[in-house]
Amino acid sequence: MSTVVLDRARPKSVARPVAPEPLIAMRNVCKGYGSGVTRNEVLTNINLNLRQGEFLAVVGFSGSGKTTLTKLLAGLETPDSGEIVMENKVITEPSQERGIVFQNYSLLPWLTVRGNVALSVDRVFRHWSKAQRREHTDKFIEMVGLSHAVHRRPHELSGGMRQRVSLARTLAMKPKVLLLDEPLSALDALTRATLQDEILKIWEEERQTCLLITNDVDEAILLADRIVPLNPGPKASLGPAFTVELDRPRSKTELNHNETFKGLRNAITNYLVAVRQKSREDQALASEQRPVELPDLQPRSLALPRKAILNSTI
Amino acid sequence: MNWRGNALKFCNVAGLPLLEPFIRLAAGEDVKEQFKSISKFILLPIAAIAMFLFLWHAASKTVVTDSMQLPSPSDTWKAGKELFAMHTAQRAADREQKQEKIAEAVMFLAKANKLTAKAEAASGERKETLLANALVLKKKAVQAANYKPTSAPTFVDQIFTSLKTVFVGFVIATLIAVPVGVLCGMSPWCNAALTPFIQIFKPVSPLAWLPLAFLVIVWAYSGSKPGETLFEKAFLISAVTVSLCSLWPTLVNTTLGVASVDKDYMNVARVLKLSWSQQLFKIILPASLPLMFAGLRISLGVGWMVLIAADMLAQNPGLGKFVWDEFQNGSSQTYARIAFSVIIIGVIGLLLDRVMIFLRNLVSFGNPQAA
Numbered sequence: 001m002s003t004v005v006l007d008r009a010r011p012k013s014v015a016r017p018v019a020p021e022p023l024i025a026m027r028n029v030c031k032g033y034g035s036g037v038t039r040n041e042v043l044t045n046i047n048l049n050l051r052q053g054e055f056l057a058v059v060g061f062s063g064s065g066k067t068t069l070t071k072l073l074a075g076l077e078t079p080d081s082g083e084i085v086m087e088n089k090v091i092t093e094p095s096q097e098r099g100i101v102f103q104n105y106s107l108l109p110w111l112t113v114r115g116n117v118a119l120s121v122d123r124v125f126r127h128w129s130k131a132q133r134r135e136h137t138d139k140f141i142e143m144v145g146l147s148h149a150v151h152r153r154p155h156e157l158s159g160g161m162r163q164r165v166s167l168a169r170t171l172a173m174k175p176k177v178l179l180l181d182e183p184l185s186a187l188d189a190l191t192r193a194t195l196q197d198e199i200l201k202i203w204e205e206e207r208q209t210c211l212l213i214t215n216d217v218d219e220a221i222l223l224a225d226r227i228v229p230l231n232p233g234p235k236a237s238l239g240p241a242f243t244v245e246l247d248r249p250r251s252k253t254e255l256n257h258n259e260t261f262k263g264l265r266n267a268i269t270n271y272l273v274a275v276r277q278k279s280r281e282d283q284a285l286a287s288e289q290r291p292v293e294l295p296d297l298q299p300r301s302l303a304l305p306r307k308a309i310l311n312s313t314i
Numbered sequence: 315m316n317w318r319g320n321a322l323k324f325c326n327v328a329g330l331p332l333l334e335p336f337i338r339l340a341a342g343e344d345v346k347e348q349f350k351s352i353s354k355f356i357l358l359p360i361a362a363i364a365m366f367l368f369l370w371h372a373a374s375k376t377v378v379t380d381s382m383q384l385p386s387p388s389d390t391w392k393a394g395k396e397l398f399a400m401h402t403a404q405r406a407a408d409r410e411q412k413q414e415k416i417a418e419a420v421m422f423l424a425k426a427n428k429l430t431a432k433a434e435a436a437s438g439e440r441k442e443t444l445l446a447n448a449l450v451l452k453k454k455a456v457q458a459a460n461y462k463p464t465s466a467p468t469f470v471d472q473i474f475t476s477l478k479t480v481f482v483g484f485v486i487a488t489l490i491a492v493p494v495g496v497l498c499g500m501s502p503w504c505n506a507a508l509t510p511f512i513q514i515f516k517p518v519s520p521l522a523w524l525p526l527a528f529l530v531i532v533w534a535y536s537g538s539k540p541g542e543t544l545f546e547k548a549f550l551i552s553a554v555t556v557s558l559c560s561l562w563p564t565l566v567n568t569t570l571g572v573a574s575v576d577k578d579y580m581n582v583a584r585v586l587k588l589s590w591s592q593q594l595f596k597i598i599l600p601a602s603l604p605l606m607f608a609g610l611r612i613s614l615g616v617g618w619m620v621l622i623a624a625d626m627l628a629q630n631p632g633l634g635k636f637v638w639d640e641f642q643n644g645s646s647q648t649y650a651r652i653a654f655s656v657i658i659i660g661v662i663g664l665l666l667d668r669v670m671i672f673l674r675n676l677v678s679f680g681n682p683q684a685a
């Protein structure tokens with residue numbers, strides 16, 4: 001297992017000014033579900049530093065614990081051991097400082113687009129005047145290009161539009177960190193590409209600290225500054241970080257011919273495939289069961305006429 | 315959206331697929347396709363009803379004893395028309411009487427005014443006598459003006475009494491079942507504590523509840539005289555029996571709805587750090603409304619069914635009592651009237667159900683169902 005991240009300065013040793021203080025640090029975080037025989041370790045020894053203003057992507061296969069990782073960061077789950085620290089405070093519960101965009105949108109079906117966004121605006125900016133909050137809400141709806149649909153309810157929207165609402169709802173909270181939990185996985189390829197561009201555009205305007213969880217290597221490279229692969233679970237851990245040295249603003253069409261992009265994509269993909277292969281082998285070794293020996297059988301009916309097969313009693 | 319889209323959406327939410335082909339026809343869509351829908355939703359049911367009427371007619375010729383006969387469809391129809399005619403006649407008579415009384419009241423008042431005017435002119439003892447007389451006349455006038463016809467309730471009156479009873483019972487049941495259901499849904503402990511009661515009382519028939527309801531109401535009314543209280547005793551007994559039987563579906567469905575609120579919605583609430591009451595009113599209740607209304611719909615159906623039995627036993631002047639009284643009367647009209655009221659009870663039950671379907675579809679966004 002390789003811990004990728006910079007060895008971060010412990011809060012005690014304040015004397016070292018060089019190491020940049022990360023916004024969020026995960027230290028030796030382990031998380032599992034269930035107890036006793038049904039215990040299932042999902043994440044082990046996760047060390048991750050999320051720096052101020054950086055766009056970090058975590059890529060991994062489905063089922064490797066990506067969602068658990070976001071839930072831990074959001075504070076919706078608490079680690080079994082280790083700790084997650086944000087600005088010198090241990091994360092124990094959800095906070096409005098960490099906005100999360102869920103994979104399945106999680107829009108409230110009885111509220112309109114504006115209602116959904118206003119729910120978080122009204123809660124987070126309670127002290128603002130009504131007009132101010134409304135203006136803020138409308139600004140973010142406009143940012144995701146849904147001004148024409150403010151009065152519609154989620155079931156009248158397409159998947160891409162729903163995820164835009166979800167994005168607007170979270171962005172409007174003005175969180176310090178944006179956690180994107182596979183935000184585009186449920187969308188078709190074309191919508192996905194458009195939304196990737198939009199996320200990129202919005203991020204470049206705001207330069208918010210952002211953590212993207214995805215299973216798409218291309219998406220990670222297009223959006224992120226740094227990519228950390230998640231080794232497949234159970235007992236998932238993080239792999240070595242890849243730094244994306246591509247100039248911004250990035251454009252998808254240009255990237256397709258970029259040698260750095262191609263190299264990076266190959267490196268990450270090869271790493272992920274190799275790790276998965278290894279994990280499968282480990283699992284096979286760990287399980288006591290011997291591989292089933294298949295009997296040496298040949299179909300005999302091929303040589304027989306068709307009618308004979310139909311009439312034969314089995 | 316254009317008018318057609320709106321109309322189709324309304325059909326969908328109101329649970330009225332039978333209107334859809336007509337809207338599409340009016341919009342100029344493929345005629346053949348629409349005719350298929352029309353024949354499915356309208357012609358076929360009409361044919362089935364005609365078949366039923368024919369069988370009914372045949373049965374009425376067969377099921378005959380010395381004193382009784384199964385009423386034929388036409389007898390039933392005649393009896394029904396008669397019931398409504400009786401109602402109109404009764405109303406007209408009542409109105410006439412009322413007008414007479416009002417005229418009387420005006421007369422009394424005029425006399426009283428005259429006496430008062432005389433009293434102004436007079437003095438001493440005579441003035442006092444005149445004033446006293448005027449007061450008596452005024453009282454008589456008020457009495458006449460407040461006259462209410464005391465005729466026996468007609469069939470239509472009984473329908474409205476029944477509706478009122480079931481409505482009061484249903485409201486009582488809702489007021490109990492929804493808060494308790496929300497409590498049970500939010501707290502597994504509460505649910506565990508109340509589950510035995512729910513399981514045991516849910517299958518109890520209204521007839522078993524009624525004597526107990528009777529006892530409690532009589533106890534509650536022990537100090538008061540008839541006419542003084544807001545509700546009649548029999549009315550309350552029926553209503554309470556209805557609520558005791560109809561609160562269970564709402565209770566169970568509300569519990570289920572609240573307990574099964576999507577985890578993701580709760581996560582949204584947690585990230586936004588909504589307060590407890592905000593979580594309840596902004597997330598949990600709206601999310602559980604569809605199931606809650608599905609429960610309310612079943613409750614109202616059960617309530618309407620129970621009401622007829624409760625009316626019969628408690629002698630609440632509703633449809634149940636009408637059926638029972640007719641049965642006891644044994645006139646030549648008896649069975650035709652009972653058959654007619656059976657149909658009316660069914661139609662009202664259907665209408666109540668449609669209203670509840672409409673309400674439920676209004677709150678289940680993006681997921682309306684026809685039935």
